[in-house]
Amino acid sequence: MNEVTLSIDEAKQLCIEALTASGASEINAEITAEALVRAEIDGQKGHGLSRVPSYSAQVKSGKVNGTAQPVIEDVKPGLFRVNAGFGFAYPALRMALPELCLRVKQNGIAAAAIHRSHHFGVAGQPCEDLAREGFIAFVYGNTPKAIAPFGAKEKVLGTNPIAFGAPLDTDPLVIDFALSTVARGKIMAAKQAGRSIPQGWALGPDGEPTTQAETALQGSMLPIGGVKGAALALMVEIMSACLAGAALGAEAGSLFEGEGEPPDLGQVVLAIDAASLSAGNFSSRIKDLAAIYEELEGARLPGLNRLKNRKTAAEDGLLVPGPLLEEIRHIKQ
Amino acid sequence: MNEVTLSIDEAKQLCIEALTASGASEINAEITAEALVRAEIDGQKGHGLSRVPSYSAQVKSGKVNGTAQPVIEDVKPGLFRVNAGFGFAYPALRMALPELCLRVKQNGIAAAAIHRSHHFGVAGQPCEDLAREGFIAFVYGNTPKAIAPFGAKEKVLGTNPIAFGAPLDTDPLVIDFALSTVARGKIMAAKQAGRSIPQGWALGPDGEPTTQAETALQGSMLPIGGVKGAALALMVEIMSACLAGAALGAEAGSLFEGEGEPPDLGQVVLAIDAASLSAGNFSSRIKDLAAIYEELEGARLPGLNRLKNRKTAAEDGLLVPGPLLEEIRHIKQ
Numbered sequence: 001m002n003e004v005t006l007s008i009d010e011a012k013q014l015c016i017e018a019l020t021a022s023g024a025s026e027i028n029a030e031i032t033a034e035a036l037v038r039a040e041i042d043g044q045k046g047h048g049l050s051r052v053p054s055y056s057a058q059v060k061s062g063k064v065n066g067t068a069q070p071v072i073e074d075v076k077p078g079l080f081r082v083n084a085g086f087g088f089a090y091p092a093l094r095m096a097l098p099e100l101c102l103r104v105k106q107n108g109i110a111a112a113a114i115h116r117s118h119h120f121g122v123a124g125q126p127c128e129d130l131a132r133e134g135f136i137a138f139v140y141g142n143t144p145k146a147i148a149p150f151g152a153k154e155k156v157l158g159t160n161p162i163a164f165g166a167p168l169d170t171d172p173l174v175i176d177f178a179l180s181t182v183a184r185g186k187i188m189a190a191k192q193a194g195r196s197i198p199q200g201w202a203l204g205p206d207g208e209p210t211t212q213a214e215t216a217l218q219g220s221m222l223p224i225g226g227v228k229g230a231a232l233a234l235m236v237e238i239m240s241a242c243l244a245g246a247a248l249g250a251e252a253g254s255l256f257e258g259e260g261e262p263p264d265l266g267q268v269v270l271a272i273d274a275a276s277l278s279a280g281n282f283s284s285r286i287k288d289l290a291a292i293y294e295e296l297e298g299a300r301l302p303g304l305n306r307l308k309n310r311k312t313a314a315e316d317g318l319l320v321p322g323p324l325l326e327e328i329r330h331i332k333q
Numbered sequence: 334m335n336e337v338t339l340s341i342d343e344a345k346q347l348c349i350e351a352l353t354a355s356g357a358s359e360i361n362a363e364i365t366a367e368a369l370v371r372a373e374i375d376g377q378k379g380h381g382l383s384r385v386p387s388y389s390a391q392v393k394s395g396k397v398n399g400t401a402q403p404v405i406e407d408v409k410p411g412l413f414r415v416n417a418g419f420g421f422a423y424p425a426l427r428m429a430l431p432e433l434c435l436r437v438k439q440n441g442i443a444a445a446a447i448h449r450s451h452h453f454g455v456a457g458q459p460c461e462d463l464a465r466e467g468f469i470a471f472v473y474g475n476t477p478k479a480i481a482p483f484g485a486k487e488k489v490l491g492t493n494p495i496a497f498g499a500p501l502d503t504d505p506l507v508i509d510f511a512l513s514t515v516a517r518g519k520i521m522a523a524k525q526a527g528r529s530i531p532q533g534w535a536l537g538p539d540g541e542p543t544t545q546a547e548t549a550l551q552g553s554m555l556p557i558g559g560v561k562g563a564a565l566a567l568m569v570e571i572m573s574a575c576l577a578g579a580a581l582g583a584e585a586g587s588l589f590e591g592e593g594e595p596p597d598l599g600q601v602v603l604a605i606d607a608a609s610l611s612a613g614n615f616s617s618r619i620k621d622l623a624a625i626y627e628e629l630e631g632a633r634l635p636g637l638n639r640l641k642n643r644k645t646a647a648e649d650g651l652l653v654p655g656p657l658l659e660e661i662r663h664i665k666q
Contacts, residue, residue: 224558
């Protein structure tokens, strides 16, 4: 494929220009561009520059309020809400994090619920940021429906990632993955290439396992671990949509299409002062655990690819598909 | 099999007598018996009366301090620690819950870390209790090593359950399962019956998949969802052992054998005021989600078996294997 190398700054500038040209405020465009480029740097291209055309279309149509200013609402010493104002999720997350840190320092634990929100990208990003402050962090967010309840045919739950961060040496340990066996993008790629898909990825609309990509796209994604994974996806749905008072994955519209109602998704960010709760033992205990992994043949801690990709991007820049680059460059109001 | 029907009160009295005869204090025996009988009622026999002989042996040997009195240590407004004093976990959990509720009412969110602890039984029990108070609840606890890190041959992580409770109508929604594909007990049963086990349950000591129960028992349990489930087991290990400042699953001794050092396991209980964080929307949102499940063919919410078993036990009492009953009755100091 025709790929073009961009510097990190060039990529960010390109995103900002596309988003502001579509009607986003400078500040929202900048914060959103930073999150997308950070995903691109870490190799999570599904949440990277590939989102710019659909983000722009949604700002143009008003489905995303590009000039929204998030507002913090106090709830209890350890709890607050952030109204994202039907804008992008990133400005709300950006506002939530320092407030969350303050409250964790005071209370030892705190949580923020973001509502009237949108696609929140790489859930591991805020987890990593909070872990760098010395905190254990969880991010819960739902996505439009993709997974059927165990035993059912219709999709109800999002692919609902599990995201967790913990302080560890210079780079936090970050766990971040969707609860579907694979990303939906892999099935779309198989369809485009005319390939079949392995058993265990998806069900057809009849609720039966399928190896046909086209049938899978009309059906539902299979969760990891069968009934257990489906329960985890339900847990994430409750921790995000219900706890933020936002839309269920079953109600939310597309995060890709320009048209339609705002998806009104919810995210909950939770952080814990690990050193305090462990009476000062956390740092040595997680190092002991990491040391077991390092010494064990074949074992590796999760999230290491991210760090490798980051190093490559810093040295060599970002490889962006030519057609995507052209599409972004041609975004005008 | 020869089974005997006991009333719930008879079962509880039997546990109390065995534990006090072994050297446990009245109060610790009573609290522990309640947790075991509650597990038995809910059909979770692996955490029920079957534990009484090994619990008694551990009190007799001093591996469990049967007269320990848990002590609360304040940390921050939203955090506290409970020193279980190398006693049973249940008295520490019993002490933690009302304190946790008080702090959640004040702060909106709070967490308790229990250290110098032991087998904590059905993690869904405290989750359910907290959900009945209107709170979202998580319980994190590790267990002795059973699962290998993804790609490795040696077991490092416990079967580390995920446990979650959320308020919903009269009975909370409770999610509670180990991160191994199946319970180790199923492999032990297959060995006793001379049966092979399905692919996907376990690895042999060489790190290769096995269908031989004997080989599996020398090897490691497979986590749900491959690399993702192994990461979840790691997350639970960090949230319990590291965050409580307790022993890693890789360090902890057996929860069954009478001899050996105290396992020194850790548990973390976390609760959130769901109504407050959701600005009053939680109750209606989770009802909407539950209604989707109820109307969808084939779908069912997790944890319903528990309620069915509870109803059966209330009506018909508890069916206990005759040999186990004899063994418990013969426990003397």
